[in-house]
Amino acid sequence: MNRSIKRILEALTEEEMRTILLHQWTLFTYVEEEKISEKEWINQVKEMKKGTERVCEDRLHPFQGEAGKVVEHVHIVFSESTKGSLQLALRRKEETKEEVIALSPMFSIGPIQDLDKEEGIEKRKEWLFNHLVMDDEQWMHMVEDSLKVIEDLRSIPTGVPITIWVGDNAHEQTGLRFVLHLLKNKPNGIYTVQVTDALDFPLHTGELSPARLVSLLERFPSSPLSDESMETYRDEWRALSEENANLRVWERGIQSVSEDYFDATLIQTLKELQFESDMDDYIKAARLIGEVLGHSSQVVGDSFFEYRVRELVLQGEFMLMGVPRGMRYYAVKWHK
Structure with missing residues (x-):
């Protein structure tokens, strides 16, 4: 073993x-x-x-070693919370022969080159460890968990339709391209549900309740992705992985940008929070990050924003009070 x-x-x-x-x-x-x-x-x-x-x-390994198991449809999502909501939606529709696979890495941040190989996952793991505050258990098992999900995707039985759920954000859209890269030799019909197009509001599939997902299940796409569309997505994955940037945003498509892309927003938001309270007040990092997240149209996760807050402290833009072992434990103030 x-x-x-x-x-x-x-x-x-x-x-x-x-x-x-x-x-x-x-x-x-x-x-x-x-x-x-x-x-x-x-x-x-x-x-x-x-x-x-x-x-x-x-x-x-949900598709291996279960001779009596029949899977009629596989859904792919990009967070564990979305997986739970979709499983609940499928149970409400009494769809018991449908499997849900979640790819939970935040695809909008960190290196993605050779992400289908152990060495690529190790490099990503090293970058995340050096830049983000992470759960020890998640970090320790990142390589084996990632390889397991890749193995699960590649072991989907031939002929079983696959539906990939995505919103208009760099995380899920990058994940979509990665999944299509992994499934390039699969003859299965592959469908996508673009939730932002369907409902006009959610940036991320994780924002949808099980009831909303049930309504989308009722109007599935009638035809799979064409070979031309899938090849275009795979070409885009190859380009993104070659750029190997550490930050991707969604601006009418996936854009690779520098890591300081959100710094100006963080600085301006901190100034505004200080003005609203008292110019001499320190602002809790968690409050600053929550404010930026709440007004952002991007999906990058609070850990990346906290990394940039710490970088701004190191650069002398922010003053620090407390120990930055987690965003709840320290506060920052703009260095006038």
């Missing part, structure tokens, strides 16, 4: 873990009472381990 024991066991429920522990405890008691030999105990442990690994692998 090339996946850690911890990661495999995460696929089990708490009840299944308790059952395994009880089973092992019972076997050990039998050995102590000489009801079974140590050799028999070891053989039973080996059999149980094999069975558990099969169950876990089936769950970790």
